[in-house]
Amino acid sequence: MLVSSPQMGNVHFFLQDLFERLGVDYLFPPPNSRRTVALGTRFAPEFACFPFKVTLGNFIEALEAGADTLVMVGGIGPCRFGYYAETQRRILQGLGYQFEMIIIEPPLAHPLLFYRALRRLCPSLPLFKIYREIRASFFKAQSFDFLEKRALEVRPVEMVKGETDKVLAQVFEELSRAKTEEEIVEARKKGFAKLEAIRTKGKPCLKVGLIGEFYLLLEPFANFGLERFLNQKGVFVERAVYVTDWIGPSSTNPVQGISNEEIARAAHPYLSHFVGGEGRATIGHIVTMTQKGFDGLIHLTPFTCMPELVAKSIFPKIQSDLDIPILSLIIDEHTEKTGFLTRIEAFLDLLAWRKNRKITPRSTFINWLSNKREKKLATYGIKRR
Amino acid sequence: MIIVGVPRALLYYYYFPFWKTFLESCGAKVILSPPTNKRLLEKGLELAESEICLPVKVFLGHVQSLISQVDFVLVPRVVKPERRSYSCPKLLGLPDMVKTLLPSPSALLFPLQDRDRKKEMAEEWFEVARKLKGLSFWKFKRAYWEALKAQKKAEKEKKRDFYPRNGGLKIGLVGHPYILNDTYITHSLVKRLRERGVYVYLSEEVESSQIRKATRKLPKPIFWSYEKELVGSALFWIQNKLIDGLIMVYSFGCGPDSLTQVLLETEAFKYGELPFLNLVFDEHTSEAGLLTRLEAFLDMLAWRKLNAS
Numbered sequence: 001m002l003v004s005s006p007q008m009g010n011v012h013f014f015l016q017d018l019f020e021r022l023g024v025d026y027l028f029p030p031p032n033s034r035r036t037v038a039l040g041t042r043f044a045p046e047f048a049c050f051p052f053k054v055t056l057g058n059f060i061e062a063l064e065a066g067a068d069t070l071v072m073v074g075g076i077g078p079c080r081f082g083y084y085a086e087t088q089r090r091i092l093q094g095l096g097y098q099f100e101m102i103i104i105e106p107p108l109a110h111p112l113l114f115y116r117a118l119r120r121l122c123p124s125l126p127l128f129k130i131y132r133e134i135r136a137s138f139f140k141a142q143s144f145d146f147l148e149k150r151a152l153e154v155r156p157v158e159m160v161k162g163e164t165d166k167v168l169a170q171v172f173e174e175l176s177r178a179k180t181e182e183e184i185v186e187a188r189k190k191g192f193a194k195l196e197a198i199r200t201k202g203k204p205c206l207k208v209g210l211i212g213e214f215y216l217l218l219e220p221f222a223n224f225g226l227e228r229f230l231n232q233k234g235v236f237v238e239r240a241v242y243v244t245d246w247i248g249p250s251s252t253n254p255v256q257g258i259s260n261e262e263i264a265r266a267a268h269p270y271l272s273h274f275v276g277g278e279g280r281a282t283i284g285h286i287v288t289m290t291q292k293g294f295d296g297l298i299h300l301t302p303f304t305c306m307p308e309l310v311a312k313s314i315f316p317k318i319q320s321d322l323d324i325p326i327l328s329l330i331i332d333e334h335t336e337k338t339g340f341l342t343r344i345e346a347f348l349d350l351l352a353w354r355k356n357r358k359i360t361p362r363s364t365f366i367n368w369l370s371n372k373r374e375k376k377l378a379t380y381g382i383k384r385r
Numbered sequence: 386m387i388i389v390g391v392p393r394a395l396l397y398y399y400y401f402p403f404w405k406t407f408l409e410s411c412g413a414k415v416i417l418s419p420p421t422n423k424r425l426l427e428k429g430l431e432l433a434e435s436e437i438c439l440p441v442k443v444f445l446g447h448v449q450s451l452i453s454q455v456d457f458v459l460v461p462r463v464v465k466p467e468r469r470s471y472s473c474p475k476l477l478g479l480p481d482m483v484k485t486l487l488p489s490p491s492a493l494l495f496p497l498q499d500r501d502r503k504k505e506m507a508e509e510w511f512e513v514a515r516k517l518k519g520l521s522f523w524k525f526k527r528a529y530w531e532a533l534k535a536q537k538k539a540e541k542e543k544k545r546d547f548y549p550r551n552g553g554l555k556i557g558l559v560g561h562p563y564i565l566n567d568t569y570i571t572h573s574l575v576k577r578l579r580e581r582g583v584y585v586y587l588s589e590e591v592e593s594s595q596i597r598k599a600t601r602k603l604p605k606p607i608f609w610s611y612e613k614e615l616v617g618s619a620l621f622w623i624q625n626k627l628i629d630g631l632i633m634v635y636s637f638g639c640g641p642d643s644l645t646q647v648l649l650e651t652e653a654f655k656y657g658e659l660p661f662l663n664l665v666f667d668e669h670t671s672e673a674g675l676l677t678r679l680e681a682f683l684d685m686l687a688w689r690k691l692n693a694s
């Protein structure tokens with residue numbers, strides 16, 4: 001049995017470690033490329049969302065590379081993600097591939113299906129041992145996330161360009177080798193120390209939040225290495241999702257540092273019910289990040305993504321209430337890297353201009369006047385686009 | 386008298402009997418927006434995000450047309466129409482989308498409809514009754530109960546119990562009622578098919594017990610109720626060999642249907658390569674193009690049928 005999975009951010013570190021512990025052979029999914037996207041787009045239904053197409057392409061490439069078992073997470077809706085695996089299984093079977101698809105359902109909603117999936121992966125291991133291994137592996141994955149988050153803080157102000165990336169690669173390497181809990185803690189401590197030791201200067205010029213659909217935020221290929229790009233321009237970036245927060249069982253989001261309840265409370269005036277995916281989190285993050293004094297937000301959404309569309313429909317109102325610039329970008333298989341990054345750059349210019357403009361009595365008066373006008377228009381049911 | 390407006394779009398096609406009975410026993414006057422027309426659609430297009438699905442765009446247009454005439458607009462938040470399965474994310478967020486449109490958001494009634502949270506649902510409808518006239522608790526209970534009963538009765542009346550075995554072409558039409566019943570956006574698809582002497586079966590006509598039976602064998606349960614109904618009814622027709630062809634109708638940008646389409650396609654293929662036509666509607670769908678595709682499909686079906694006999 002040779003198992004493979006889709007590629008998403010740091011997930012493969014976690015899976016590689018986990019499968020090694022469980023004694024399952026794991027094939028690193030071939031890295032995402034234009035070919036992956038092209039393959040996925042060709043065989044996926046036209047209106048499937050972008051992550052669906054990329055992960056389908058991943059599966060095809062993994063099968064070509066010799067994998068015979070595919071692992072994918074399931075879900076219970078209401079967003080499409082929960083039905084990915086089943087649909088992809090059908091498409092791949094239709095293409096004539098021989099394989100087995102193991103769908104890992106959330107253990108609380110479908111305990112039986114979850115148990116069966118585990119048993120198919122490792123038929124002989126006792127349950128408590130599996131549990132222990134998953135826990136250790138999860139702890140390690142969390143360390144990856146913490147280190148990555150720290151790197152996001154250091155990179156914009158590093159003295160020598162590219163140093164953080166070099167150090168981070170080294171640190172990740174060391175961490176992947178750690179096995180027992182003590183070793184992991186040790187490697188993590190060392191990693192933090194190394195990141196701390198990077199020489200820095202000055203302060204980041206802007207603070208930007210990254211919000212939106214989780215796949216796009218987590219997979220650098222899909223967002224054209226946006227984080228790194230911003231960091232290299234000296235912009236501090238905070239990302240709204242981390243892998244372990246997303247797959248983890250707790251609702252406190254230890255890496256991100258803001259619990260789901262807090263997010264829901266922040267979003268409540270604008271979106272008072274969850275809508276699946278990251279829809280409510282997007283709104284909640286807009287509110288909390290604005291309070292934290294971010295200069296602007298970048299919102300990434302796949303074409304036809306349902307939860308993000310709901311969130312996006314609320315943007316005009318939230319923007320006029322909170323006075324924060326949000327750049328919402330749709331990503332699909334036709335998005336070009338240069339065009340995408342140009343828009344980001346223009347947005348950064350706008351943010352810098354906003355930050356540096358002086359607040360004079362005159363500008364305050366003009367602001368006040370235009371706000372008043374907008375409010376008056378709103379009472380007639382007219383919305384400025 | 387308090388006037389409550391109900392947009393004639395989206396969930397109107399599912400729950401109107403319930404809403405109407407309830408609102409009227411609260412002493413309100415219920416008015417509907419006119420059937421979809423060009424002006425309404427254009428309003429909706431103007432208000433909505435461009436990639437959102439057509440039914441939601443149409444819905445926003447309907448809301449806009451009602452706002453000036455009524456005291457309240459009813460936009461319930463339907464979370465789980467059945468136990469453990471959701472409606473669609475866009476329907477979950479519908480009240481919040483509408484709220485950004487209304488000049489005074491307090492004119493919006495958005496009670497919850499959720500089979501897993503019955504108590505909360507009743508409380509929220511009680512809230513609505515209080516806002517309208519102030520029913521006493523007992524009167525509310527009675528009105529609520531009667532509304533639920535009316536809903537059940539209306540649903541039962543739609544069910545079909547007779548499927549002709551021979552005769553003309555039989556086609557299963559899979560699609561949300563809010564698309565199929567909207568004659569403006571589908572260019573009267575159902576009527577046109579029926580005029581041609583084709584037996585058209587709709588998903589809402591299939592008994593829920595049959596749907597449950599048909600979907601039981603799926604490796605993964607479908608977690609959208611409306612999709613479950615659509616897929617289940619299609620599987621029921623396919624498995625019992627009741628139809629000669631399957632047409633799936635959905636809107637551009639519809640999330641759930643883009644995936645269930647694959648499911649239906651593969652299942653239709655498995656059962657004797659049943660012909661399958663996929664019609665995707667958006668605001669630019671032209672009548673002529675639609676008719677050509679339909680014509681070709683019907684010809685193909687007739688030819689197949691002739692060959693088989």
Ligand code: SF4
Pocket residue numbers: 049050051079080081213214215277278302304305306307308640
């Ligand atoms: S969150 Fe959006 S992109 Fe992701 S699976 Fe759901 S609908 Fe698709």
Ligand code: SF4
Pocket residue numbers: 438439440441473474475476561636638639640641642
């Ligand atoms: S089910 Fe499809 S058509 Fe209906 S609201 Fe959701 S996305 Fe739109």
